[in-house]
Amino acid sequence: MEEFSFANQLFQYLITGLTVGSVYAMVAIGFNIIYNVTEIINLAQGEFVMLGGLIMVFLHAVAGLPLILAFPITVILVTLVGMLLDRLAIRPIRQPSVLTLIIATIAASIIIKGTAMFIWGKDPFDLPAFSGRTPINFLGAVIQPQYFWVIGFLIVTVILLTLFFEKTIIGKAMSACADNPDAASLMGINVKWMILLSFSLSAAIGAVAGITVTPISLMEYDRGAMLAIKGFGAVVLGGLGSFPGAILGGLILGTIESFGAGLISSGYKDAFALIVLLAVLFFRPSGLLGSVEISKIKRF
């Protein structure tokens, strides 16, 4: 029998933490995309992850579609939900204040959660791992192959988003809407369309997170709220609106949670994220990578 040293165990916690953290990071990126264009904190962000997982279970495990088909179809379906969220909950509100819109996203998240319970029931669902469940032994840690998928998809998402926001005129136009919507419309940018696009992108990223994490942690109808809180913790930790901050925040939060659960008690797993969230709000409200100047002019 192999011997597990304390160092091996710590390494195991680190890998697990980074994997969970990758999911938080993806939720956090979703928050930031919508926030950056609209100043709205979309509290239905976690529901996109939940829907991604459950729709994937339905298409892949129940309906028997191959992975390579079920994956994009799931992403498209969740993206449609994101678009509906904008069209039905956000756009119809007349003379919106940011706070009203945030409340609308809470209402939407309750409706999505309820509908999911109605369709799938209250039981958690499993999804076959993408490349089997034979664990890999690496430096004494036992790693599920699915971990690599989760981290890999985070990396791909980040690269694609960076290219989109840095290199394309539509990406720049989205940033312009965030900066000054009136001036953006004077450039001919259709601000409403950009908001729709931000909801679509966030939903798609949420779906990817849900699909890749379900084989590890299963998925049930009410997982969204906790994921949203963790993702929001990551956003605040990294600095609201900052993409590198979202990734850093997510990974740190996942790692703290994993070490906390392993070394102190797994019962307090969820509490660690909230403690970090509160600590950041007390000591550095602008986040690790957020600019202090910008956080002063932010309304939230």
Add this chain to the structure above:
Amino acid sequence: MLKIENLKAFYDSIPALKGVSIEVPQGKVVSIIGANGAGKSTLLKSISGLMKSKEGGILYKDQDISALPANKIVSLGISQVPEGRQIFGHLSVQDNINLGAYLYFKRRNRSEIEKRTERVYRLFPILKKRTKQVAGTLSGGEQQMLAIARALMGRPELILLDEPSMGLAPLIVREIFSVINQLNQTGTTILLVEQNAKAALNVAHHAFVLETGEIVLEGLAGELLDNPKVKEAYLGG
């Protein structure tokens, strides 16, 4: 080119414009002068589509544009340089300029975009040295130049300028007004709104005086410069 008939605009139910009629002929510079709160900016915002609660006719090349949203109005060839510059502070100077060309920013228009970019950099050489700089870190004068440059990228035939001299040093004001003059000489029609009445009247062909939402005086710019009422109220006696 632009004809405004009996335009009324409201903030909630408070009227900001009480039936304004003006005309901007093609190829001319028309100035609107007036004090703070006279409704100058509201008038420009009504034309560009940012101001939505309004009544009356806004005819551009005989087409009524009063019901169109701002992003459609730009595509017709009306660019606004908003009050207080309103550049995209978090983006680079080059990004700001590229976004000015947003409506036709496609690979097949690349040579046109490059030509226009060259042109605005020739008008404002200082911006060319700052292409990679984040726009929010520019000085006030540079930001105003960037706002004008960005508007020029939108293929405008009519430019609406809102207080381009606001908060700027006299030397910079002179530079900006000389650019306005140059733009007009190359065929761009300009509607200018200003508190700096002297500069505005010097550059204009025709001018209007706006007071509490109403046009109280209009005429050739040269005549208004000599008008005793204008002298007393706007030119410092």
